[in-house]
Amino acid sequence: MRCSRCTTGGMVEIRMKIAGEDVVFHSCARCEAKEWSTEAGPTSLGRVLELARSGR
Numbered sequence: 001m002r003c004s005r006c007t008t009g010g011m012v013e014i015r016m017k018i019a020g021e022d023v024v025f026h027s028c029a030r031c032e033a034k035e036w037s038t039e040a041g042p043t044s045l046g047r048v049l050e051l052a053r054s055g056r
């Protein structure tokens with residue numbers, strides 16, 4: 001995955017499971033953009049926190 005902000009270089013991907021959902025955290029080492037996504041597509045940090053709160 002490429003950074004949508006600086007469009008160069010790759011992003012670091014950290015996969016984790018939150019409330020049974022596969023969530024991927026993308027972080028750009030270059031511009032420090034941070035993005036979250038699930039299997040369904042891009043998501044927001046707020047949504048991820050919601051998942052974490054309602055999880056288990």
Ligand SMILES: [Zn+2]
Nearest residue numbers: 003006028031
């Ligand atoms: Zn970037």
